[in-house]
Amino acid sequence: MKKKTRILLFLFLAMLLFISCRKKEELREKKKIKIGISLYDSYDTFISDYMKAFDGEVAEKRSKGYEVSVSRYNAARSQALQNEQVEEMLQNSCDVLCVNLVDRTAPSEIIDMAKKKNIPVIFFNRELVEEDLSQWNRLYYVGADAKQSGVLQGELIAKDVLEDGEGENGAVTLSPEVDKNQDGKIQYIIFEGEPGHQDAIMRTEYATGTLMKESIPLERLGYGIANWNRAEAQSKMMQLYSEFQDRIELIISNNDDMALGVIDAYDKIAVSKDNRPLIYGIDGTKVGLRAVEQGNLRATVYNDGRGQAKALFQLAFQLASGEETKGEEGGIRKIIRLPYSKVTKENCAEFLEEEERDSKQ
Numbered sequence: 001m002k003k004k005t006r007i008l009l010f011l012f013l014a015m016l017l018f019i020s021c022r023k024k025e026e027l028r029e030k031k032k033i034k035i036g037i038s039l040y041d042s043y044d045t046f047i048s049d050y051m052k053a054f055d056g057e058v059a060e061k062r063s064k065g066y067e068v069s070v071s072r073y074n075a076a077r078s079q080a081l082q083n084e085q086v087e088e089m090l091q092n093s094c095d096v097l098c099v100n101l102v103d104r105t106a107p108s109e110i111i112d113m114a115k116k117k118n119i120p121v122i123f124f125n126r127e128l129v130e131e132d133l134s135q136w137n138r139l140y141y142v143g144a145d146a147k148q149s150g151v152l153q154g155e156l157i158a159k160d161v162l163e164d165g166e167g168e169n170g171a172v173t174l175s176p177e178v179d180k181n182q183d184g185k186i187q188y189i190i191f192e193g194e195p196g197h198q199d200a201i202m203r204t205e206y207a208t209g210t211l212m213k214e215s216i217p218l219e220r221l222g223y224g225i226a227n228w229n230r231a232e233a234q235s236k237m238m239q240l241y242s243e244f245q246d247r248i249e250l251i252i253s254n255n256d257d258m259a260l261g262v263i264d265a266y267d268k269i270a271v272s273k274d275n276r277p278l279i280y281g282i283d284g285t286k287v288g289l290r291a292v293e294q295g296n297l298r299a300t301v302y303n304d305g306r307g308q309a310k311a312l313f314q315l316a317f318q319l320a321s322g323e324e325t326k327g328e329e330g331g332i333r334k335i336i337r338l339p340y341s342k343v344t345k346e347n348c349a350e351f352l353e354e355e356e357r358d359s360k361q
């Protein structure tokens, strides 16, 4: 055989081998995949944006010829109902479960059921305690770093409250636009999410903690627990307003929806925009970003729901295809956390553009 013919023959065989390996790979990956999801409350704004992004990931995979089916349930804030849904998803032979826990302290029943059927579970957004996550090696968590969201919110507020950094003798000078009564203290109200939720606890602690670290004197006038909910926040704000009126200089909210409820209350009471306290949120939901753009919400902290949805889908797909994830050290990576970022009027257009681009796809 001539040298040229031998080379050609070799190339041909190598190509055949490559194609057959690819086919096997595709076959393995292309098996039908069934994902089961249970949401703590499908009417929660952040969660519903999150699911839209998740659907986008599913659609993209399907467009590449993969058969992905998703059954989604709304637990409507009932842990008992969520447990029943998990049972049903397991009976319907889902390959993987994605659970947005109602009660983050009560995952045991779900874990036991999944373990019996050897189906992996990815918890997301509502973080369970470390010990529960280590109950079994096929449990995962996708979320964000709650502490970071509080710190970033505190930094955004500090920047607006402080007048050119430090004053004389290291004492701080407060902006007269915020410290309206000029008493050297910031009178504030805080709106908190569900009691016991990791994000509510950490955000409250680290937002106020960051302000204290900056030596900003604070006086808490009152607080409202509004369960992440816009309407609840609005009605609590109406009550708080009747009590404190224009003494309120700052409103810190654990999420955007409650901050929007506060804005709704001010609209209803008809306080002009210039006479309202500064209001801060967290999430950067579509409605939240628009409120920042319009100057109704002073700033927010972007909770990367789209990034989390992507990570959740990729992990679910991988687990459903029978692969456990490998972290940097080659071990299984059980926890994925996405970073938060600051959003102000200056940069909110970037975030809005990304949202618009994604929703068009």
Ligand code: GAL
Pocket (backbone or CB within 6 Å): 044, 045, 046, 047, 125, 126, 199, 228, 254, 255, 256, 257, 282, 283, 303
């Ligand atoms: C938080 C989010 C809230 C709410 C909550 C539900 O991360 O900031 O708006 O969606 O999750 O668990």
Ligand code: CA
Pocket (backbone or CB within 6 Å): 178, 179, 180, 181, 182, 183, 184, 185, 186, 187, 249
């Ligand atoms: Ca004051």
